[in-house]
Amino acid sequence: MSSQTFLLDGKETAFVTGQMILEAARAAGTLIPTLCYLKGETPTGACRVCLVEVAGARSLVAACSTPVTAGMEVRTDSERVLKTRKLIIELLLASGTHDCLVCEKNGDCRLQDLAYACGIQTMKFTPRNAGYPVENENPFIVRDFSRCILCGRCVQACNEVVVNRAISFGYRGSASKIVTGGDRPYHESECVFCGQCVEVCPVGALTEKKARWTGRPWETEKIRTTCPYCGVGCQQWLHVKDGRIGKVTAVEDAEPNQGRLCVKGRFGYDFIYSEERLKTPLIREGEGFREASWDEALDLVAAKFKEIIQKDGPDAIAGVSCARSLNEDSYQMQKFFRAVIGTNNIDHCART
Ligand code: SF4
Numbered sequence: 239m240s241s242q243t244f245l246l247d248g249k250e251t252a253f254v255t256g257q258m259i260l261e262a263a264r265a266a267g268t269l270i271p272t273l274c275y276l277k278g279e280t281p282t283g284a285c286r287v288c289l290v291e292v293a294g295a296r297s298l299v300a301a302c303s304t305p306v307t308a309g310m311e312v313r314t315d316s317e318r319v320l321k322t323r324k325l326i327i328e329l330l331l332a333s334g335t336h337d338c339l340v341c342e343k344n345g346d347c348r349l350q351d352l353a354y355a356c357g358i359q360t361m362k363f364t365p366r367n368a369g370y371p372v373e374n375e376n377p378f379i380v381r382d383f384s385r386c387i388l389c390g391r392c393v394q395a396c397n398e399v400v401v402n403r404a405i406s407f408g409y410r411g412s413a414s415k416i417v418t419g420g421d422r423p424y425h426e427s428e429c430v431f432c433g434q435c436v437e438v439c440p441v442g443a444l445t446e447k448k449a450r451w452t453g454r455p456w457e458t459e460k461i462r463t464t465c466p467y468c469g470v471g472c473q474q475w476l477h478v479k480d481g482r483i484g485k486v487t488a489v490e491d492a493e494p495n496q497g498r499l500c501v502k503g504r505f506g507y508d509f510i511y512s513e514e515r516l517k518t519p520l521i522r523e524g525e526g527f528r529e530a531s532w533d534e535a536l537d538l539v540a541a542k543f544k545e546i547i548q549k550d551g552p553d554a555i556a557g558v559s560c561a562r563s564l565n566e567d568s569y570q571m572q573k574f575f576r577a578v579i580g581t582n583n584i585d586h587c588a589r590t
């Protein structure tokens with residue numbers, strides 16, 4: 239890779255061979271708006287929001303999918319660019335039902351933000367009624383294609399990021415739509431409900447079902463945490479209002495998950511509020527259980543371990559560590575079994 243320069247809004251700017259105009263501009267601190275661009279994945283050039291002017295080019299070009307060349311002269315803020323960008327946003331707003339007031343995405347919608355940034359004051363074109371019914375049958379995701387702008391980010395997320403290959407573009411022309419195999423609802427398709435498509439949808443076409451009416455983005459606090467489910471340690475944002483989690487999203491650009499989550503990490507947080515959740519240790523007595531303190535429960539377990547070791551030796555005890563534990567806890571568990579109990583009878587449930 240070699241570093242060369244091009245002219246960005248009149249300023250000599252360095253770029254790395256192979257970089258797209260968008261990436262080189264972002265690296266130089268110039269923000270070109272995007273809708274369909276999904277960082278790290280193959281650029282599709284679907285939305286045209288990132289159009290820029292390149293000297294000598296017949297038409298405007300998509301910054302996300304046009305490689306920079308040495309000496310190229312790029313304008314991101316010319317009158318032609320700004321006028322075209324505004325027109326594209328106006329057309330997208332008319333492509334479906336964009337009644338922000340009742341949309342779950344209000345306040346966190348890239349189309350809404352761009353309409354505001356472009357100074358759009360009124361609907362220039364008559365909105366199309368796509369006539370798609372809202373798909374609400376599954377427990378996790380609401381699909382409302384009357385709000386879909388066909389940016390294709392969900393398709394890329396499903397096919398390239400999580401590689402589940404459950405959705406793609408279907409039909410043609412004005413009937414184009416994002417479909418599963420056979421255009422079936424999600425719960426009857428190959429979808430595994432990882433929710434990655436929801437994570438990347440820039441508008442209100444795909445939203446988290448459980449998050450509805452749990453708080454607007456400006457009412458919620460984002461708290462960073464580590465997923466409690468397995469040893470991978472995915473980084474999450476908890477969207478919290480009044481001490482209650484409304485939804486969980488992935489932390490972008492953070493290791494180890496780089497903006498991804500699985501179905502458990504993204505949607506499996508209800509147990510926190512379950513009435514059936516065990517909150518104190520229980521000791522079996524007769525036919526039932528009685529509540530006990532941690533000290534009492536741990537003393538009892540330790541006494542039983544000692545009793546078994548004395549009678550039958552340490553190999554009479556075996557341990558299975560839980561896949562929901564942290565790596566560090568699983569490490570300690572095996573250390574405890576080998577070094578303290580004195581047996582190699584230690585396993586981990588993920589292995590089975
Ligand atoms: S998707 Fe965005 S622009 Fe459309 S209604 Fe919802 S908030 Fe408004």
Ligand code: SF4
Pocket residue numbers: 395396400402403404405428429430431432433434435436
């Ligand atoms: S939830 Fe996951 S598997 Fe299902 S369509 Fe979305 S990205 Fe694909």
Ligand code: SF4
Pocket residue numbers: 385386387388389390391392393416435438439440441443444
């Ligand atoms: S559902 Fe969302 S991410 Fe998928 S194409 Fe439509 S607007 Fe884009």
Ligand code: FES
Pocket residue numbers: 271272273274275282283284285286287288289300301302303
């Ligand atoms: S962001 Fe470049 S075409 Fe959509």
